[in-house]
Amino acid sequence: MWKYGNALPVANSSAIVSLNEGNTPLLKARLYPRCEVFLKNETVNPTGSHKDRALSIGITKALEFGFDTCMLYSDGSAALSSAAYAARAGIRNITLAPAGTPESRLLPLMIYDSIVLEYQGSGAEALAWVHEACQSLGIYETTTYRRANPYESEGPKTISYEIAEDLGRVPDWVVVPVGGGGTLSGIWRGFVELKQRGVTTKLPRMAGVLPAGYRLLELGMQQGAANNDDLRQLGGFEAPESAQAKIAMTFPPDGLEAIAAIRDSGGLFLYASDAEALAAQQRLGAREGIYAEVSATAPLVAIDQLIGMGLVEKEQQTVAIISGSGFRETGELGRSLAVKKNAISQSTGIADLKRLLHL
Amino acid sequence: MWKYGNALPVANSSAIVSLNEGNTPLLKARLYPRCEVFLKNETVNPTGSHKDRALSIGITKALEFGFDTCMLYSDGSAALSSAAYAARAGIRNITLAPAGTPESRLLPLMIYDSIVLEYQGSGAEALAWVHEACQSLGIYETTTYRRANPYESEGPKTISYEIAEDLGRVPDWVVVPVGGGGTLSGIWRGFVELKQRGVTTKLPRMAGVLPAGYRLLELGMQQGAANNDDLRQLGGFEAPESAQAKIAMTFPPDGLEAIAAIRDSGGLFLYASDAEALAAQQRLGAREGIYAEVSATAPLVAIDQLIGMGLVEKEQQTVAIISGSGFRETGELGRSLAVKKNAISQSTGIADLKRLLHL
Secondary structure: OHHHHHHOOOOOHHHOOOOOOOOOOEEEOOOOOOOEEEEEEHHHOOOOEOHHHHHHHHHHHHHHOOOOEEEEEOOOHHHHHHHHHHHHHOOEEEEEEEOOOOHHHHHHHHHOOOEEEEEEOOHHHHHHHHHHHHHHHOOEEOOOOOOOOOOHHHOOHHHHHHHHHHHOOOOOEEEEEOOOOHHHHHHHHHHHHHHHOOOOOOOOEEEEEEEOOOOHHHHHHHOOOOOHHHHHHOOOOOOOOOOOHHHOOOOOOOHHHHHHHHHHHOOEEEEEOHHHHHHHHHHHHHHHOOOEOHHHHHHHHHHHHHHHOOOOOOOOEEEEEEOEEHHHHHHHHOOOOOOOOEEEEOOOOHHHHHHHOOO | OHHHHHHOOOOOHHHOOOOOOOOOOEEEOOOOOOOEEEEEEHHHOOOOEOHHHHHHHHHHHHHHOOOOEEEEEOOOHHHHHHHHHHHHHOOEEEEEEEOOOOHHHHHHHHHOOOEEEEEEOOHHHHHHHHHHHHHHHOOEEOOOOOOOOOOHHHOOHHHHHHHHHHHOOOOOEEEEEOOOOHHHHHHHHHHHHHHHOOOOOOOOEEEEEEEOOOOHHHHHHHOOOOOHHHHHHOOOOOOOOOOOHHHOOOOOOOHHHHHHHHHHHOOEEEEEOHHHHHHHHHHHHHHHOOOEOHHHHHHHHHHHHHHHOOOOOOOOEEEEEEOEEHHHHHHHHOOOOOOOOEEEEOOOOHHHHHHHOOO
């Protein structure tokens, strides 16, 4: 992605901390033969998600500023990225994860030699705690939302640049999973900047997809929330538990920017139930050959809805951001999926096999 | 990798089944500041290993020949690749896995909608069984060794092409994990062909690394085994259980070609104990930011040995093939590694944190 380095907030291009993140495939989807749907396959990034773009910038800045330790709050993709890029840079990484994070998500952090702290308390509390601790101790904060780290927020712009370059145009729709809100708003900003620079002439409509029940941002948009306090006052309802762990955030820290991107682009928020997202995960694997984490397959559910609403026309181009790899979550896959297998041996004949395979 | 399509055995370049495999990063290793060691990071392929190169070719050929079903014997990387590329091509995939394969390795095959058969019996028996079943039933065999599928064997050549292009020269050493032997011999063939075509003038020395105790190929080389029967007669000894599952093969089906590559290149076979490979896995994560499966970190152990033997000189270039991602094996990581974590909460003060972090 560093071929777009001019558009990224880095002073010295020879001191970049990189594992060759970005430059990911844009694959024509077989799942929608009647539409022009493309899959931006972010699962092939070095730690398996688009967060590597953000952390390549973030850890580069940490070195630029002279820090020797970084810390973030995350139980997911950003935690892996921060740990991996800190390792590559030779600085110390501290992950603050919510209590109860599955072992299978923490084990890779041990390989990257991250310190792991488990936070007993709400996500909002943890974000405040880690922010204060970083300030007090002179630790570089790598939590991926704008107020914590404005440089990392520029990472998703490179997704837009790559899409525009690969398609040779700006798509009509870009469909993005919304957790904290920063990925969607960063991608939107990327397209806005391309237009401002005269590289392109149009802008896409943005669709943000969240787990069913996570309606805070839509409420905020409808009621014209002007700041985070406004948004917080709308948040009194209970958001359900969700298998779409990485986008099930009760208070998205970059939510206001995501609302602005949806509003300014003429887009909308859409919702995926767990059952829909799990079915989409299976469809994406079985038809496209991509194993994505369940949160990253929600865009397919949203595209079905856009098509159902008549909002995507035949000649239009839609890009789904497949943000993270499923291989990082196989440990949790067993809850929703069983292995079907048949035992055979040397004595299993061809006739037996034919019967087994219904040939 | 299909920019090298001219060198690959495919008739119609518009009918290629691809997920944008290959074109993987070649990273300068921080672990060896005094030598020029590079890491060929194959973990970022679509299903997390270099086998995607082989199967992109294999499944393309399956379509070219008009097959609608493919089958292979594998419990590891090739199984994922075959299932993913078959899904992308819209044909049926059957995986024959050894009985006792961990669930965490089979679950992703369910996502790719592969049929899974578990074979009760030895690997050699299973290879024979699957070969015969494919012949009898008109199923395309995608097992990745030369006799089963000669097209797939051309995949590793593209690793050599990329290395030569990225370095601007041929390295002095290429260090490759050896399971079936086809990856090492394919990479060697790639360099030989570059020389034959006049693109390069020199050849690398090849080092093959196996789990400690897996000395069949070295014995075969020493005793001049001329065919697989010769090799089989040397194989009476017991090879130990190994955590390096993907390269712990008692009878490598492409072993003779691997022997030839080592001999012709003036190379050697080297060995990694499980303890050494696990330590290398940790080192690779903690210092380079790459989470590789333990089998794929054995090349670091071999490089240490080459340096210790005085076989790698300062100005020489060595490339380690990091063949597969660790994210696919996190389920097994828990056996060798525990998560170290400290509990904190809102009441944990800065002084407590300083103590915890030994600041």
